[in-house]
Amino acid sequence: MSQRRRRTPGRHGSVRSVPLRTHWLLLTVTVLTLAAALLIQGYTQHLYGTAADEAALSQGPNATVPSAVVHGGPVIDAAADQPRTAAPGPNTIALTFDDGPDPRWTPQILDVLRRFHVHATFFVIGDQVAANPGLTRQILADGNQLGIHTFSHPDLGSLPAWQRTFELREAQLAVAGATGQTSSLLRPPYSSTDDALTDRDWQAVQQAGRQGYLTVLTTQDSEDWRRPGIERIIDNATPAGHQGQIVLMHDAGGDRSQSVAALEQLLPRLQGAGFHFATVSDAVGLPSPMKPARTVDHWQGLALIAVLWSSDRMLGFIGWLLYAAGALSVLRAAAVLVAARRHSRLAGTPWGPPVTQPVSVIVPAYNESAGIEAAVRSLLASDHPVEIIVVDDGSTDGTADLLESLRLPPWVRVIRQRNAGKPAALNTGIGAATCELLVLVDGDTVFEPDAVRMLVQPFADPRVGAVSGNAKVVNRGGLLGRWQHIEYVVGFNLDRRLFDLAQCMPTVPGAVGGFRRSALLGVGGVSEETLAEDTDLTMALCRAGWRVVYEERAKAWTEAPASLGALWKQRYRWCYGTLQAMWKHRGALLQRGPAGRLGRRGLGYLMLFQVLLPLLAPVVDVFAVYGLVFLDPVRILGLWGAFLLLQLLMGWYAFRLDGERPGALWALPLQQFVYRQLMYLVVIQSLCTALAGTRLRWQRMERYGSLRAPAQPAPAPQPTALADAWHDEASAARAGGHR
Structure with a gap:
């Protein structure tokens, strides 16, 4: 994998001058080959009846018959x-x-x-x-x-x-x-x-x-x-x-x-x-x-026999794969629904005494002028004492200047540094933090007033090293926004509930995550070796023996890509970075304890449902068309309808757990025709890029300025009281840590 190569720090690392295109040719050839095999199979096996000659199919005139x-x-x-x-x-x-x-x-x-x-x-x-x-x-x-x-x-x-x-x-x-x-x-x-x-x-x-x-x-x-x-x-x-x-x-x-x-x-x-x-x-x-x-006819005949034999064997193999994929999908749906129900019942169980100690919130920012003010003001509105550290990572759009012009309270600090990448910005913020509990926030995220308080409550359990919050899409008005809204609620959040119960959480999202400072320092801080620094960091914490949990009540709002191109770039980086992190932490498969749970449960789940099954998705689509043309279209549509009904039931339950209105689920059927294809193409390109060893650059998402700070912020703590709290917390941390 590419993290083994020498990496140039910063967002603008080295890349190949010529983009990788061979995999698209390979995918096209594979799909066309499969389509040709299905066409042959459909023509020979299903287009016409091969039953015996049960006498005239039709009667007609015979005036021209001599x-x-x-x-x-x-x-x-x-x-x-x-x-x-x-x-x-x-x-x-x-x-x-x-x-x-x-x-x-x-x-x-x-x-x-x-x-x-x-x-x-x-x-x-x-x-x-x-x-x-x-x-x-x-x-x-x-x-x-x-x-x-x-x-x-x-x-x-x-x-x-x-x-x-x-x-x-x-x-x-x-x-x-x-x-x-x-x-x-x-x-x-x-x-x-x-x-x-x-x-x-x-x-x-x-x-x-x-x-x-x-x-x-x-x-x-x-x-x-x-x-x-x-x-x-x-x-x-x-x-x-x-x-x-x-x-x-x-x-x-x-x-x-x-x-x-x-x-x-x-x-x-x-x-x-x-x-x-x-x-x-x-x-x-x-x-x-x-x-x-004739010799040419004999060889053409042999080629025809070989093609028919190959297509028959290939389709038989793929048929078994599809049966297996269907069974796994149903089992996954059952597992996540059962896990979600159990997780929701445990949501009100306290982790221990209420956590009231102050928190350092670290906001890495690179050209975030469109939304940084809303993000910082939402943190100032928190009903929990916070220290806010904004690390400007060499922005060229005046992000730091904007913050400094707002005359924010003294517990909001802006640190400027030369462009070195998001992991470096986070490490700078971790080094400057005075609190043991940290919240890492993306610059395009707006927190609910109680989000920080909810996010840190699991730290009452000394075994907890990190907490994943509940990231929600704010710009969900268009069709693409609705699709991402559904994915966040149904896909990401249901999976996080399952990971929490299985104690194998692979990712605390960069948009809203809580950490123990001592735990982060124990794993060497935020690594630059992958593009998914949040996934890499979470896996490192799991392997170090820390428990990572999900707190659905800690809600934060983030901007989702508003165009297919922007969505492609974001998901490509996510998927490629996740593959890098999986490869980096592959040793967890053979370990015991928390690391083994991550390896055999978390990595296994990711490999099966986020890598292998998406690779079969083009085959499923081609088979669906094949079934509509050559098989019983009523049966094919019935299977598709049953699968869609299962997705709708999962969506309805996930929306209910998250307190969301289910009206957005009307867009779920349409998701099968554009969004789904985009997602599996992302996986295919990411996997091919990883196998080829091509290095990607850090890609910043375009901001649209749709974030807004809370209309009525909660009363902020007094600066002097907060400073005293920071001092006490820092002293306690230096005295002996929290583990």
Whole structure:
């Protein structure tokens, strides 16, 4: 990770001159590959039915079908202007099987054919051939013939000409790839006898004829696709006289156990009645339809089989991942709701005697002139004695000058320093503080009058080293503001309640956090090694044995980014810094005690739900579109609705716990279409940046001046009394500390 490299202090650290773009190309290729795999899977498996040919899908006029075809033989050559037909000779049966090959039923049928020395013709579906190439080769090795039954089993008469060509071409390539041969026989799906051809069917037969195919229809349908019983199948397949027949059976498309059992009785019965069995070409006296495939067709066929195999395996793997992700999401929702309920019940339990000792509030400021006055005045309105230290970190917008011109009380100090970065500013403030209890505040944050008092009450427990407050979005008027408001209340705060109970709090937000000075000094102060100094500091405190808790009653208001660009920059820095902190503190995974709880609970939770699951989010979106197009859209919408309902219930409960009006939740469904995608793209870019070792610069968020100090500030402590309190507190701290 990048923190191992030598770092130049300050906000404007070294960066690569050329921004990293390769990961976007990788993401685009990955998504397009997944989309292509889903498209192939949807086309071959879900766009058309692969069930048996249950007779005509539609009836229509047949005025254009030549009389010679309607009353002719079942094998049709439609290439010439005058179509020709052929039929099997007397006492000859061409046994045909449709819809295979099937890994379960086709081997059983081949076994029966071998035992009775019968050869048949198998009209195969291209995607089934690609899934079972070895079985397709076995059909030919046993002396049988292959015919084309299209690639995905559509009704050819209902397709445009280009799609008919595609269906035949891809099926032929699959056969060429699997066997090294091609076939000129075609049986259109859902076809039956010559006199059932419609005008649309005839157009498909003519087009196939021009492409070199002989269309093979049937004269006798066993109707085994109905599964009417073994005896019924035998009766349907038995000729009434001695005229030659092309008999239709199936080796795929459903349960074919009756077909196998009927075949075992049908073959010896017909052989005993004087019939002999032949392939279609032998039955009508035509040359073999099987020809060696061209080299280019063979290799294209192999590539097609490889693509279909890969897509099938990839989608199977991703399917399991999505099931796991869905289960984890539901478990997470249940866990945070249970934790939130328990945490809310414990909220009124006192930590010990009331904490009344004064507090040093440290405000690092860099170009914060838009909101620094509101932030400082809100702290002056606190109902708890405070010392305010503003560290101006080399601002160029007059931040320090503005504060000094306000004639603030003497317990507000402004310290100027050269630009060195937020961690350096915080460390300067920590060094200048006279109180043992510290509150670290961002310069864009306005405190409620009781926020400081609420924030420091957990320090009555000597085990507590830091306290996370409740940061709220102040500029929540627009859609983007509402989305962030929902995220703060539902996402951040629910998680903090869970982390508190699990004693593995990973982050005390920079906007509102309380600390023991001795605890901060014990871990070396605020580190500059990551961009998420608040997360890094919190993890260090946890590993040092301090307990970090959440106090939801300590409320502070902060400005959220008002544009997508600003939001991207903020979340990119947060996410990248969090990844840095996780990597820095990865040793906690193997430690015991509080450090182990942070490692195995806190870091594990962050890795699972803030890194890995967001990486699956693009897959979820692509699958949703896939389901709407190729699967049952009602089911997909139902699943989406159930997931959204779960989110709404979580949102309603979180808003209730935080005392917020739930009206803003109307924007939650819309959050799924823009905000969610932005967040997972942030995670993807952050992870790629971290893996590439690219260093980011500190990025300050644009301020909008929407913060306002409380209208009626609480009475401030008298300066002399506060100074005495500082003196007593500092003396006590020097005498022995607080742990």
